Amino acid sequence: MNKEEIKKLVKNKNFISGIYNYCDRWCERCAFTSRCMNFAMTREYSDDPEASDISNEKFWQSLSEIFKVTREMLEESAEEMGIDLDSIDFEEASRDETIKDKIVENHSCCKTAKKYYEMVDAFFESEYIPSLHLVDKSDGENSSEEVQKIDKLDGPATLDELVEIIYWYHHFIYVKLMRSVRGTLGDPSEILEEFPKDSDGSAKVALIAIDRSMAAWGHMHNYFSSHRDQILSIIKHLDGLRKRVESVFPEARNFVRPGFDE
Numbered sequence: 001m002n003k004e005e006i007k008k009l010v011k012n013k014n015f016i017s018g019i020y021n022y023c024d025r026w027c028e029r030c031a032f033t034s035r036c037m038n039f040a041m042t043r044e045y046s047d048d049p050e051a052s053d054i055s056n057e058k059f060w061q062s063l064s065e066i067f068k069v070t071r072e073m074l075e076e077s078a079e080e081m082g083i084d085l086d087s088i089d090f091e092e093a094s095r096d097e098t099i100k101d102k103i104v105e106n107h108s109c110c111k112t113a114k115k116y117y118e119m120v121d122a123f124f125e126s127e128y129i130p131s132l133h134l135v136d137k138s139d140g141e142n143s144s145e146e147v148q149k150i151d152k153l154d155g156p157a158t159l160d161e162l163v164e165i166i167y168w169y170h171h172f173i174y175v176k177l178m179r180s181v182r183g184t185l186g187d188p189s190e191i192l193e194e195f196p197k198d199s200d201g202s203a204k205v206a207l208i209a210i211d212r213s214m215a216a217w218g219h220m221h222n223y224f225s226s227h228r229d230q231i232l233s234i235i236k237h238l239d240g241l242r243k244r245v246e247s248v249f250p251e252a253r254n255f256v257r258p259g260f261d262e
Helices: 003-010 037-046 057-080 090-105 108-125 144-152 159-170 172-183 198-220 225-248
Strands: none
Touching: 003 037, 090 108, 090 172, 108 159, 108 172, 108 225, 159 172, 159 198, 172 198, 172 225, 198 225
């Protein structure tokens, strides 16, 4: 995909602006893929098995093309805004980012989220689950009823469905909270009060993932009745994380995500 193709996509009014910034990246279960520019951009590569295989040379060629186009567009935008990229002290910027990385990693929300995914890995590594096959039952664009089922899990769920939900989100929560916390480390003078905060948007997605994960774990005892105490411990840990996130990001639940909450 070249610059002109990307610019053409940007001008497509059918796409919901910024919808991909606050989604859970589960495209196969999303009802908005036809209105997502990010999905349209990545589909060219995801439809090609070789371009999606990290061990295939075509994958690295595709990745190189993406980096090249991104660099060209960055240079164009910088020139339009009068920014001299050569004048930027990248060493100093790198040091600043390293400091921020340490702050983020040691934040209570991120440490608790990291502990959660370690608990998930430990649980499934300690269990022998014969013939566990996670089957993708979607066709790429699910109905609203399918999405609501994931949200509520108010009906009977198979083990495959529960494990699929838990595994999809167990690292995702950590990554989104890392982004949320990092978003609070910017210059306060650069944050416009009249605009919603990106950190709140990322925190909301993390909270939704926590809600769905807790719902899935709530049904897991039907399959692992002898490990209810361990499952309950995981649910309690998630509940503590949820309360902590809501305390640090009190406006997160009120954040209106483009498309999803409108």
